[in-house]
Amino acid sequence: CISGAATSSLRFPDDFLFGTASAAYQVEGAFLEGGKGLNNWDVFSHEPGKILDGSNGDVAVDQYHRYLEDVDLMKDLEVNSYRFSISWARILPEGRFGGISATGINHYNNLIDALLLKGIQPFVTLSHYDFPLELEKRYGSWLSSEIQEDFGYYADICFKAFGDRVKYWATFNEPNIVAMHGYRTGIYPPSRCSRPFGNCTNGDSETEPFIVAHNMILAHAHVVHIYRTEYQQEQGGTIGIILNTMWFEPISNCAQDIAAVERARDFLVNWFLDPIIYGKYPEKMRKLIGSKLPTFSRNDLRRLHKATDFIGINHYSSLYVKDCLLTSCQSGMGSSRSEGFACQTGIRDGVPIGEPTAMEWYYVYPQGMERLLTYLKERYDNTPIFVAENGYPDENSPHRSIESYLQDVKRVEYMSSYLESLARAIRNGSDVRGYFVWSLVDNFEWIFGFTKRFGLFYVDFTTLKRTPKLSAFWYRDFIVKHKAVISEKPKHDYKQYS
Ligand code: GBH
Numbered sequence: 001c002i003s004g005a006a007t008s009s010l011r012f013p014d015d016f017l018f019g020t021a022s023a024a025y026q027v028e029g030a031f032l033e034g035g036k037g038l039n040n041w042d043v044f045s046h047e048p049g050k051i052l053d054g055s056n057g058d059v060a061v062d063q064y065h066r067y068l069e070d071v072d073l074m075k076d077l078e079v080n081s082y083r084f085s086i087s088w089a090r091i092l093p094e095g096r097f098g099g100i101s102a103t104g105i106n107h108y109n110n111l112i113d114a115l116l117l118k119g120i121q122p123f124v125t126l127s128h129y130d131f132p133l134e135l136e137k138r139y140g141s142w143l144s145s146e147i148q149e150d151f152g153y154y155a156d157i158c159f160k161a162f163g164d165r166v167k168y169w170a171t172f173n174e175p176n177i178v179a180m181h182g183y184r185t186g187i188y189p190p191s192r193c194s195r196p197f198g199n200c201t202n203g204d205s206e207t208e209p210f211i212v213a214h215n216m217i218l219a220h221a222h223v224v225h226i227y228r229t230e231y232q233q234e235q236g237g238t239i240g241i242i243l244n245t246m247w248f249e250p251i252s253n254c255a256q257d258i259a260a261v262e263r264a265r266d267f268l269v270n271w272f273l274d275p276i277i278y279g280k281y282p283e284k285m286r287k288l289i290g291s292k293l294p295t296f297s298r299n300d301l302r303r304l305h306k307a308t309d310f311i312g313i314n315h316y317s318s319l320y321v322k323d324c325l326l327t328s329c330q331s332g333m334g335s336s337r338s339e340g341f342a343c344q345t346g347i348r349d350g351v352p353i354g355e356p357t358a359m360e361w362y363y364v365y366p367q368g369m370e371r372l373l374t375y376l377k378e379r380y381d382n383t384p385i386f387v388a389e390n391g392y393p394d395e396n397s398p399h400r401s402i403e404s405y406l407q408d409v410k411r412v413e414y415m416s417s418y419l420e421s422l423a424r425a426i427r428n429g430s431d432v433r434g435y436f437v438w439s440l441v442d443n444f445e446w447i448f449g450f451t452k453r454f455g456l457f458y459v460d461f462t463t464l465k466r467t468p469k470l471s472a473f474w475y476r477d478f479i480v481k482h483k484a485v486i487s488e489k490p491k492h493d494y495k496q497y498s
Contacts (some may be wrong), residue, residue: 010423010482015435017121018479020074020079021389021454022257023128025057026443028087029066034103037330039092039130044189053450061441061459064107069466070440071114073457077472077478081121083388083436085128085173088154092094094134096153107162122166123386123436125242126155127225128173129188129446136190142212148219155223159231160179167237170312170388171223174244175216176272180339183208187447193421207292214294217275221303242312242388243269245370247359248321251348256323260342263288264321267340270379273311277380279304288341309401311376311431315418317361318353318368319344355411358452360394366417366466373425373432384431390418391438392471393445394453402467405458419478437441437475441466 004226025041052349063070074082074171088095112122124471134442135141135150155171163169172178178188184205186193192203219239227239250257266274274282281293296304322336324343332476336345338386346352346363369390376385392414394405415437426432442455450461454474459465 009421009443010159010425011427012423012482013426013433015433016307016482017081017123017168017386017436018475018482019079019083019120019123019434019436020077020439020440021083021123021436021438022063022085023125023130024061024085024087024090025128025130026439027061027084027441029057029059029060029062033064034090034107035087035089035093035101036104037098037131038490039087039089040133040136040189041130041206041257041308042089043133050191051449053448053449053451057442057444059464060444061461063441067111068114071111071120073440073466073468073472074120074222075118076468076481077440077456077476078483079120080479081123081168081293081436082115082440083123083125085125085130088127088130089132089476091157092132092154095132095138096136097138100165102155102392105157108162112162116165121168122162123168123170123203123388124158124162124166125156125173127151127171129178141190142215143181143208145215147215148222151219152222152226156230157209157227158233160228163231163235163237164464166234167241168386169227169237169457170242171220172216174314175213176268177244179209179212179216183212206289210293211217212291213271214477216302217272218255218300220276221300221307224307224309225303226402228344231298235465238384240308240310240386242314242386243272243313245269245313246344247315247365247372247373248317248342248344249318249353250340251320251322251345254323256325257321260323260325260340260463261321263340265343265375267342269313273376273380275304276307277383299427308383311380312383312386313372313376314438315324315369315372316390316438317346317358317363318427319346319361319363320348320353359448360395362393364392364414364417365422366414369418369421370425370428373422373430374428377425377437378384382429382431384443386434386436387422387432388434388436389417389438390435391454396442396451398455402458402460405453406467406469408469411456411469412474415471415475416478 032040032291045051115122139146181188183192184197186198186200193200194205197205224239248261250261266284270282322343323342324338336343352363354363439454442453442459443458445452457466458469
């Protein structure tokens with residue numbers, strides 16, 4: 001009864017990674033165990049009113065204790081890789097202002113070894129939204145250039161401890177979202193913003209996101225430099241950055257709307273990738289916001305030439321874009337939002353761009369995957385790409401039966417259509433090296449708490465028992481059909497991109 005495309009004819013490269021993705025704060029729990037320091041999300045989620053259902057990640061889905069069980073689930077899925085993130089405060093409870101936690105290092109050693117024992121490659125994100133609270137207290141975290149050193153110190157410890165076995169590293173998950181929601185809309189920690197962009201007055205929504213992004217770009221380049229000069233040759237791995245993406249379509253054929261699409265792309269993804277790959281911010285951003293955009297020193301520029309081995313994209317959805325350079329449009333969480341002086345909406349003349357889902361900005365628009373991959377191939381000289389997240393949310397409602405979550409036909413259709421679109425991009429020359437489903441198990445969905453379910457495995461949030469959904473069986477069959485043969489080291493020579 002599984003619908004979807006006749007996928008057996010799709011082709012993926014031999015060493016293609018098929019995996020699932022997760023993030024420390026969303027799955028680990030054990031927030032006070034093993035000497036872990038508090039991080040920004042630990043504190044934020046405990047503030048009243050921040051998380052939709054009043055929940056937090058204190059326990060999450062307890063992967064800290066249940067990692068062996070979860071690795072077994074992955075084995076059943078036949079995935080050959082697992083994308084997870086390291087909790088910075090588990091390794092360095094107080095950043096570089098305190099000691100290294102041996103218990104923290106030990107935990108990830110155990111997880112990595114358990115994965116490798118089952119033939120699953122670890123794909124590790126160094127910071128998936130979280131960092132030790134101490135860095136916020138000391139110097140305001142991402143607002144200060146001091147954090148670049150801190151991040152380098154932390155990354156170096158990880159390369160040293162885990163780099164003999166970890167061949168895939170990502171510095172950040174979605175730094176563009178951290179900048180936007182931490183410092184513009186204020187809905188993520190550290191909840192800084194100014195009106196009319198958000199509901200607070202403690203920050204400056206017009207300048208801080210750009211300072212934060214600047215520090216994250218330089219922190220990324222710093223860590224890539226460390227890896228390339230001190231570890232890459234010996235360890236033979238690859239390092240990149242993962243960005244949140246949307247595909248944008250103009251709402252009409254008029255020139256203003258088409259120009260607005262370009263701005264929307266600049267202000268979401270090119271904002272980070274242009275500096276990291278070409279050493280400069282997009283021309284149009286500079287024109288529109290001028291001196292609010294920081295500049296790179298000559299020293300920075302040396303670091304910023306091809307400062308990534310791969311581009312990671314989290315891709316779920318597409319939106320229409322309408323010009324609003326001259327007209328104003330509603331910002332925030334309403335039915336349309338404005339970023340990059342471009343109004344973004346999922347609906348045109350009452351008709352959604354694709355089937356809506358349980359998440360407000362997530363529409364099913366599989367052709368967006370191929371278009372985005374083609375766009376990135378052309379703009380960034382065919383830099384290798386990993387689709388680091390793609391997945392489908394269900395609304396967690398007390399009125400639904402477990403059975404209705406397990407029969408997740410919509411998720412199967414979603415994954416099937418997006419994978420088909422991805423395969424078409426590969427056929428047309430996109431250098432895509434892997435695909436990760438968000439997520440292995442239902443988990444803590446940030447400000448939405450436990451109200452959304454993205455897992456291939458259903459989790460009973462009381463007993464934390466995992467049960468495979470239809471999509472888990474479907475993904476296993478898909479992988480078996482398109483089986484990748486994983487070699488010890490990546491087959492491709494990543495050094496050609498350094
Ligand atoms: C990714 O974020 C994350 O990397 C991952 O941790 C998360 O679980 C996954 O996607 C599923 O959502 O835009 O006003 O509705 C995706 C980017 C940006 C999506 C913030 C939700 C919430 C605020 N997220 N957005 S709003």
